[in-house]
Amino acid sequence: MAPAIELIGITKRFPGVIANDNINLTVEEGEVHAICGENGAGKSTLMKILYGMQPADEGVMKVFGEEVTFGSPNDAIDRGIGMVHQHLMLADQMSVIENVILGSEPTKGGGIIDFDAAKAHLAEVGSAYGLTVDPDDMIDTLEIGERQRVEIIKVLYRGAKVLILDEPTAVLVPQEVEELFNNLRELKADGATIIFIDHKLQEVLEISDSITVIRRGKTIATVKASDVTAGDLAELMVGEELPSPATGDSTVTTDVALEVNGLTVLDDDERAVVDDVSLKVHRGEILGIAGIEGNGQSELINAIVGTWSANSGNVRMAGKDITTASVRDRREAGLGYVPQDRHREGLLLDAPLWENAALGHQTGAPYSKGFWIDRASSRDHTGTIRSEFDVRSPNVDVSARALSGGNQQKLIIGREMTAHPDVLIAAHPTRGIDVGAQADVWNQIRAARAEGLATLLISADLDELIGLSDTIVVMYHGKLVATLDPSEIDPRTLGSYMTGAALSDASATDPGPSELSGDPS
């Protein structure tokens, strides 16, 4: 029997990156096949290719043994492939049945929708796969787990035999995950083939039959779930690389520069995305936060910087409570911030460099005098940043867009550092920049650390985290779940903490209550 899905040599290039590099994947009919990998490993791109949303540059796709090319999702749907997107594709103000039939409405002729036939078919599909929904419910009255069920039914309604679920558990609470897994088992028992994208290893091991690991756009291995442990998977996912950016001697003092106590941030659905987080950063210390993206790091730094408000808990700088202070007050009190997305949050791309340098510091010298912006002095000071931080540009009047990513980042670092902050929040400071610029950024952070700067470092680059940090805390599902010493850990172990794999392992073998406390101090 031919496999349900066979991908041979799939390659997809975007400007500057190879998202998928000669990927091979075989999914047997009737199995749950997980695709694992870090964020940015190329899983989503691969699934978009399989669902016809993007064409592959090279490679062959076979569905039930037949070679296919998809021009749009409709072609994939026709071949029995359906996708449940991570961000649910539902219209909140429409009913379940309207959402389900959209695009393939049964009609009585003359374009009149036959709602009775639609409901009958829906009930048929529902009972065949053990999924129940009320067709007349409005989507916005449903829980998130029920909405996901509607998405799955939507796919089944179209006769899909292969379901792709893109990180379906990301939005669910544990009970809902359990319910989803029961539904998936039932679907599998009824003959459906399921491709399950995830990076939470425990979940992957629980639900899947086979697992394919993707790293940096390449297929690393396909294994049977019964043959591997979470540790093996973590090793496959993260790979083994040597740490490089060592910080040298400790400069950590006992002065607490930034203190976060019991901080909780709720999202729109009232779920705790940051859950009772406490941490302390001392002068001269770099505290690294490790975690797979989406585990609450962004919300944590937003709450510290002041762009989001905390629901409970407090943030203190040098002992002073700044929990309700405005962003400007925080910055004027000595908080520096290197945002994770320099294009969206860090720069005005079409403004000249000197205006960009003044951003966030526009209220005082050297950028302004009283009410007025001091252009001469701003230009002058930007020139200093340019030379000291090696921002390669013809002058300070070119737009920020004209700079390469590395030089943009050095401008941001220079902007923050020349204001001599007491606390620096650095989110992915070297993401997407070349090796040379990366080394410069590391040097700047290290130099500031020697002068007593307290740094909170968030990074997906494990080498960077281990190399720069004095202490590493691991964030998982909004909580700080482990405190680790970077001198005693390698990326593989850290990776297994981040994916939650080591947590159950560690508690079984070497619990150490101090190691699991949320407070690194």
Place this chain on the structure above:
Amino acid sequence: MTWLTNLPAWARWAGAAALGMLLLTIVQSVSGTELLTEEGTAQAMVRWSIPILLAGLGGLYSERAGIVNIGLEGMMILGTWFGAWGALNWGPWGGLLAGLVGGALGGLLHAIATVSFGVDQIISGVAINILAPGLTRYLSERVFSGEAGGSVSQSPRVDGFDSFTVPGLADGLGTIRDQDIFWISDMAGFARGLVAEMSFFTLFGLLMVPLSGWLLWKTKVGLRLRICGENPIAGESLGVNIYGHKYLGVIISGALSGLAGAFIVLELAGLYRGGQTTGRGFIGLAALVFGNWRAIGVLAGSLLFSYPFGLSLVDFNAESSGEATRAVLLVIAIALVGVAVWAFRANKRNDVILAGLIAAIALIWYLSTDTAASWLPNTMPYALVLIVLFFASQRLRGPRTAGLPYRKGET
């Protein structure tokens, strides 16, 4: 109160209308006028509500497709000119069709700008509102100014549609009216105004209400059009042609606005005249919001907003000089006291204060005059729009992505 929300929409609106009639009847009995529930008032109200209704329905199609259409007014202006031109050449039906096409061309322009080129929807709409009067003035100079009675700002007179009276029903209602039973006879008389001497165009406009509701909520094309306003990305992921349906919605929107313009020319003015739409397109948008983006709600809003104007037509003449319009102030005061009580129970302090304040002003005004000023009826629809939207807009929910740009393939 759940039984109330479980009633079908038409039943709720009918109930609201009956209560409104009761209020009018009571006010009428204390303020010595009979015009509030007169047959003539009802007739005028319906006639004057049709342009607002058609524009509002136009807005419904456009916003349900995710495109805010502030250019309804401009499309209506195109409808007036083309309506007059069509009627001069081919009679009333020609006028109706030409107005429809003229408005649809305006809609097409808006669709090209906003859907294909991603122009900001408000800016494109305003541009059409500015473009339309200029264009029609130019066309008038080329076409009308040479003809008898025509000029750069005016067309020769045109003929409207014949009117008819619904047989049987009108007689029956007339009989009930003559019985002189409190409230019941008033309602019958008022209702008779709705079915007597109705023009074919008026009937055509009213039929657009159930037709639109049916088309948007019961057919395939309607469902696909509505997904454009709710979640176009979801529609795209299921293979719905989002651009096509957005175009369709906006063009229908223009066509209905054009019909509204043709109605003004054929049924209300009897000729094309520059500036004769007087902001009805915007009142149509207000009726759309008041009606919670539903066809029957738009009808209710149009009738409500055109009531003071319809009343003024029978109230300001040789025998009467504004007594009935003055009585409307008392109606507003009582209604707002009702709103204040409701807001108090819902614990909305600001609403209580605002409603109480306006009610007090209306009451003082009512008590301190004998007749209303002649400018009041012209102002009242606009004031009414503001007051109603103040209190109603908090619980209204329009299409989720109306007004937002949409590009295929972007998530």
